[in-house]
Amino acid sequence: MGAIAIIGGGISGLSLAYFLLEKDPDLDIIIFESEKRLGGKIWTEKAEGFLCEAGVNGFLDNKPRTLELSKKVSLEPLRSNDASRKRFIYSDNRLHRLPEAPPAFLASSLMSLSGKLRIMAELVIPGNVKDEETLAAFARRRLGKEAYEKLIDPMASGIYAGNPETLSLRACFPKVYDLEARYGGLIKGMLRLQRERKKQGSSEKVGAGPGGTLTSFYNGMGELVSALRNFLGERIRLGSKVQGIDRKGSGYVLFFPDGSSIETDIVVSAAPAYAVSEMVKNMDRRLSNLVAEIPYPSLSLVCLGYRKEKIKTPVDAFGFLIPSREKRNILGTLYDSSIFPNRAPEGYVLLRSMVGGARYSDLARENDTKLVDLVKGELAAIMDIRSDPDFVRVYKHEMAIPQYTVGHLERLRNIDTILQKHKNLYLTGNAYKGIGVNDCIENSFRLAEKIIEES
Ligand SMILES: Cc1cc2nc3c(=O)[nH]c(=O)nc-3n(C[C@H](O)[C@H](O)[C@H](O)COP(=O)(O)OP(=O)(O)OC[C@H]3O[C@@H](n4cnc5c(N)ncnc54)[C@H](O)[C@@H]3O)c2cc1C
Structure with missing residues (x-):
């Protein structure tokens, strides 16, 4: 296989390099990171005895890949304390405990009685799945206005720092979309899945939310970046901003701000979508415009x-x-x-x-x-x-979390179609198919397999 250039030293780029080298330790890989610091949105700082997460706080332990990667680089995952199961919503001038289970939901002071009844009515509202719908429209339609405002809206803030009036339900919460599409409703779907799991002997609870326990490391998420940096060593180039990408023969050439360039056979951008837009604007204007549509x-x-x-x-x-x-x-x-x-x-x-x-x-x-x-x-x-x-x-x-707004899935299909014209050019990172650390690592794992297969 030829030389591989990975653009972006966030967790997507670093884990991709790891998985590629795991498959073939002799691969010729360079990772170009524009900043002097590795890790992108994973950035742990220690000062005056405090440990601050400047970005990512942790990952959920119910998807295996991040845990597996941690183990491979000899890290000990740290589950969040039991106390952190207690979560609050601030509403009507006070903090209300977010109910974890149906009895607590009935007793909760967060929702009015009519708001609670409206949520329960979801069970009998017939399925009316839409190909594309905002998270807000979906939540109002199935759960009512109060649940939308007091539960769904703050959840969208917590995960996406997003506005549910523009986020796409299907792109942001595919599991929730599937519950309505497959079972005709959220409560119906969860009950069915619970029954199926019980039959299979599993005691794992089914929910519409992401589930799992928030997990990090004793010295913060930065431990994962440090371990990958140690593994990747000299393959990492810090302070190397890729300004442009162009085709050259059957490969590519990358341009840097100081006027230098390098040639490579395979290019993977693991940089944010707005950075990709800039890099490819001379090579493919349509691709550049499409990725620029993803807001941050x-x-x-x-x-x-x-x-x-x-x-x-x-x-x-x-x-x-x-x-x-x-x-x-x-x-x-x-x-x-x-x-x-x-x-x-x-x-x-x-x-x-x-x-x-x-x-x-x-x-x-x-x-x-x-x-x-x-x-x-x-x-x-x-x-x-x-x-x-x-x-x-x-x-x-300044450019924090990519927003999967309505039209995101169609945008991805169009991006995929364009990429078919550019053999050996790949895009990964949190802008496309999942914003969480778990998604980034899983997508990098799959991309490593695809690159090896296609080369
Ligand atoms: C404040 C905040 C908190 C978050 N908290 C969580 C959380 O607790 N749990 C969770 O699962 N997810 C969280 N996320 C989502 C998180 O962003 C992703 O999970 C993940 O860290 C993104 O990794 P990435 O490698 O795809 O992108 P990034 O981390 O953005 O990495 C992209 C890298 O590309 C580099 N780059 C950009 N342009 C160029 C260029 N031209 N040339 C070379 N390099 C370039 C950047 O400097 C950066 O290092 C949070 C996000 C933010 C902003």
Whole structure:
């Protein structure tokens, strides 16, 4: 097989390189990363005894590939604390515990009685599956307006920092789409699947949500990046931004900002879609335009550390999310030091708040002082924290999470058709077929197989 250039040293690019080398250790692979730091959205920083995740917080342990990869690079996964099963939604000026099971749902103060009855009515609403539909339209249609506003909208913030009025149900939550398509409804589908699992002797609970336990490493998600960096060694080129890609004979040539270029046989872009758009604009304008249609809102994370006694609201939980109808300035706050050990020094707590996302992108781009003031104001109102934090860090992602808006799946089909014209050019990364770390690693695993097969 010829030389392989991988563009982007986030988890997609790094895991792809790993899986390719696992199949053939003699492969000629170079990974070009534009930044001086490897890992992309995985970025762990330690300061003053706190461990901050500037981006990715963890992955769910119910898909095997990330765990398998961790094991192969000799890492010990760390499951989140039991307390983090407790999650809250801020609604009507207070925090409500998110119910985990049907009895708790009936007793929950989050939803009105009519809102609860409307959710239960989902069982008898006939299936009316649509090829494409926004998450908001789907949720209102099947679960009612209140459930949409208080449950689905904050969930879309928590996962995508997204706006459910534009996100595609089918692209973002294919499992939920399938429940209606196959069984005529969500509750019906979950009951059927539960019965089938029971018959097979499995005690695993069926839900419409992602399931699994949030998992990371004692020293944060950065451990995975470090382990892959150690494995890949000299194949990594940091500070190497690929500016352009063009065809040359049966292969490709990559251009860099200093005017240099290199030739290669196979190119895989594991860079964000907007970066791909820039790189291929001279080679294939249509491909460039198509990938540019994938929007990336801004998101900032504000990490505040406090001495424990300064916080009156119990923080032995995962944290809270805020429905957009509450019109607050943060999307929610995670109680990081309660989720995993080693996130704050003894006697302190670490809270991580999200600002921005698809609905409030401009807010995320405010300067650091303004962001910290804004979060402090919100934590005072929501958690009654009146003291100044003892530790502050702000992390900004100007182009944060790709949004799978309505039309995303058709866009992917069109991209695939165009790629057939460009043999040995591949696109991977979180812009296309799943935004989570688990999706990125699974997609890289499959792509490694495909590249070996096709070459
Ligand atoms: C704030 C935040 C929190 C998140 N939290 C979670 C979480 O807890 N769990 C989860 O599963 N997912 C989470 N995600 C989603 C996460 O982005 C993905 O799961 C995953 O990390 C994306 O990896 P990637 O390699 O596809 O992309 P990226 O991490 O974006 O990596 C792309 C890389 O390409 C590089 N690059 C860009 N342009 C060029 C160029 N021209 N030349 C060379 N290199 C280039 C970039 O510098 C970057 O390193 C979060 C995302 C954000 C923004």
